[in-house]
Amino acid sequence: MELKPEQLAAQLESGPLLPAYLVAGAEALLVLEAADAVRAAARAQGITEREVFEFEGKQSEDDWNALHASLAAPSLFASRRLIELRIPSGKPIKQGAQMIVDFCQSPPADVVLLVTTTEWSRKHAGKWSEAIGKVGRVAVGWQVKPHELPDWISRRLHARGLQADREAVLRLAERVDGNLLAAAQEVDKLALLSDGGRLDAARMDALVADAARFDVFRVLDAAMNGQPAQVARMLAGLRAEGEAVPALLGMVVMELQRTAALARIKAGGGNLSAEFKAQRIWDSKQPMYQRALQRHPAARWDAFVSQAGRVDRIAKGRGVRGEDPADAWLALERLLLAVAEPRATRMLARA
Known part of the structure; x- marks a missing residue:
């Protein structure tokens, strides 16, 4: 059973x-x-x-x-x-x-x-x-669907000795944006910070960080997990918040270089588990890399790293003639969409 x-x-x-x-x-x-x-x-x-x-x-x-x-x-x-x-x-x-x-x-x-x-x-x-x-x-452990997340959070809260009304639970579910690990971390934090009373929406807002904020870490997670719609939505949010492309590219390049290294080891028949440990990649994050490596061959990950360098040059005004620094957002979006969805690699040729 x-x-x-x-x-x-x-x-x-x-x-x-x-x-x-x-x-x-x-x-x-x-x-x-x-x-x-x-x-x-x-x-x-x-x-x-x-x-x-x-x-x-x-x-x-x-x-x-x-x-x-x-x-x-x-x-x-x-x-x-x-x-x-x-x-x-x-x-x-x-x-x-x-x-x-x-x-x-x-x-x-x-x-x-x-x-x-x-x-x-x-x-x-x-x-x-x-x-x-x-x-x-x-x-x-079947994937928790969006409509199932509030009940999952309620059970998690109860297991930690916490009580919350439905609006508070929905508020937490909205803030973690479907990220189960983030939800678990927030519940653990609530167990430490709560005074033992029943949590309402206002109290939840006061205690819980906005984990659904559109930051570069979540954009990268969405790209690596093969979620192109999430990538486009989060990048639009970052742009609306006034973020600059060069400020994001450090993490993007580091993640692509790390995955390219993993891809080369996998292609060569090396020990991927040992490399996960060497790069200090948590067990909970390893399935994300496994899924990403299945979508693209090693050579394509190296191409992604090169493409990130091109995005950086555009953002700093050092692109080819006719490229405006504002085009860096479009180039970055095309790059991360290609990471998330192999069919989107066709856009890179036109970028």
């Missing part, structure tokens, strides 16, 4: 760990918190040994053979251990899928298996995920 992440967390508090768990979904915060709940339950039940296996990009049989060897070997430091499989694509190769099925058919008494994936749809399910569901639990 498929559970919601919060249902899984409740079950983990009320009984012993089962042999296997699958935590999947595109909503990174929900996947991260559900997986953390499994890890916390393992620690609470005396499981101190943990092994992590990363299966990203092109999987090899050698990768899965390492897992097989670990499963066959006895625990060295504890009576039980947690083995975690991270499969961002949600698609283990045939050998890996069979290995998971075999594990579930006869789960070892000293191992708890946790599989996490940040790409998931009904098409991803198969015999391996069904096998996990038979001996354990499957929790899916």
